[in-house]
Amino acid sequence: MAAPLAKEEAEAGALSPEALVALYRAMARIRVVDERMATLQRAGRVGFYGVCTGQEAACIGSAAAxxxxxxxxPALREGAAMLLRGFPLVTYLAQCFGNAGDVGRGRQMPSHQAGRSVNQVSWSSCIGNQLPQAVGAAWAAKLQREDTVVLAYLGDGATSTGDFHTALNFAGVARVPVVFVCQNNQWSISVPFRAQTATATVAEKAAAYGMPGVKVDGNDVEAVYAATAVAVARARRGEGPTLIEAETYRVGAHSSADDPSRYREAAEVERWRAKDPLVRTRARLEAAGLWDATREAALLDELSAEVAAAIHEAEATPPVQAESMFEGVYARLPWHLAEQRSELLSVLGSRAPVPRDD
Structure with missing residues (x-):
């Protein structure tokens, strides 16, 4: 079964009051971003969006370590890790619009953010295949004797893929510096966790791969941070990988293309709403005298203004230029693609609007 954190280990990953406030702000920020972007998707202004509502603590708490x-x-719901690590909000949102402000130049689906500036890799929508890639990156870091740890996210559905087995088996054998964080949000689209595996937990699967398995309350940002901090420190010392199961809940739909009312009961959703990670963290801050209603109102006003301004700027960014399809693949463009690029520019130039005499 999953091993609980020892008291001294949990204390080693304790958050200062200032850090807990900062993580609460980060969770509140992505909640506001998700609410606004989901509204834009329904209005047809972006084509697709996946929210992490209800899972903010699991993402923010782990990335903070x-x-x-x-x-x-990442998988679908860890884009907020980029924002926590300093990625610009406007650029983050531009990816959803697929315009010239997107560092990926519109070549990925919306909600598939990536950024070299914060060392976050794009995921491909194929469930679980980021896991062997993460292990490969961790193996490379080990071979090059770099002081680097790789954080690999997955959902409970990914544990049913071959890539999960391949990644954890190789990571365990090679003892690479990788930490797997499974956000068990109870549903893999419409498949419940009970139909996903015969084991009681995801964390206990770690034993088969020769690594520690830890289950934590994924809606408790301090618990997630503590578990991840211990696992990251262990990996950095050269002691190998860890599998963390953060038990949480996907309050909303799987994505903007999903209707969860067709496969789960409203009462279940309401039970988990009572465990909202933002409400729990705010209550903890208030009990410690670090937060109050005035600060909460000021934060929401600040975040609403910031997100509205960022959306306005991101949406107003010009589209990606068509010729950019020839960039970013080859260091030196092959002759046949150079010819195609010239032909494209010629065609685009011939379609320039004709000046009117009036």
Whole structure:
């Protein structure tokens, strides 16, 4: 079964009051971003969006345990890790619009953010295949004797893929510096966790791969941070990988293309709403005298203004230029693609609007 954190280990990953406030702000920020972007998707202004509502603590708490030099291999609901690590909000949002403000130049689906500036790799929508990639990056870091840890995210559905087995088996054998964080949000689209595996937990699967398995309350940002901090420190010391199961809940739909009312009961959703990670963290801050209603109102006003301004700027960014399809693949463009690029520019030039005499 999953091993609980020892008291001294949990204390080693304790958050200062200032850090807890900062993580609460980060969770509140992505909640506001998700609410606004989901509204834009319904209005047809972006084509697709996946929210992490209800899972903010699992994402923010784990990402906070990393150094800037560490790497993140996300799944759908970990884009907020980029923002926590300093990625610009406007650029983050531009990816959803697929315009010239997107560092990926519109070549990925919306909500598939990536950024070399914060060492976060794009995921491909294929469930679980970021896991062997993360292990490969961690193996490379080990071979090059770099002081780097790789954080690999996955959902409970990914544990049913071959890539999960391949990644954890190789990571265990090679003892690479990778930490797997499974956000068990109870549903893999419409498949419940009970139909995903015969084991009681995801964490206990770690034993088969020769690594520690830890289960934590994924809606408790301090618990997630503590578990991840211990696992990251262990990996950095050369002691190998860890599998963390953060038990949480996907309050909303799987994505903007999903209707969860068709496969789960409203009462279940309401039970988990009572465990909202933002409400729990705010209550903890208030009990410690670090937060109050005035600060909460000021924060929401600040975040609403910031997100509205960022959306306005991101949406107003010009589209990606068509010729950019020839860039970013070859260091030196092959002759046949150079010819195609010239032909494209010629065609685009011939379609320039004709000046009117009036």
């Amino acid at each position: 990393l150094r800037p030099s560490d790497w993140v291999f």
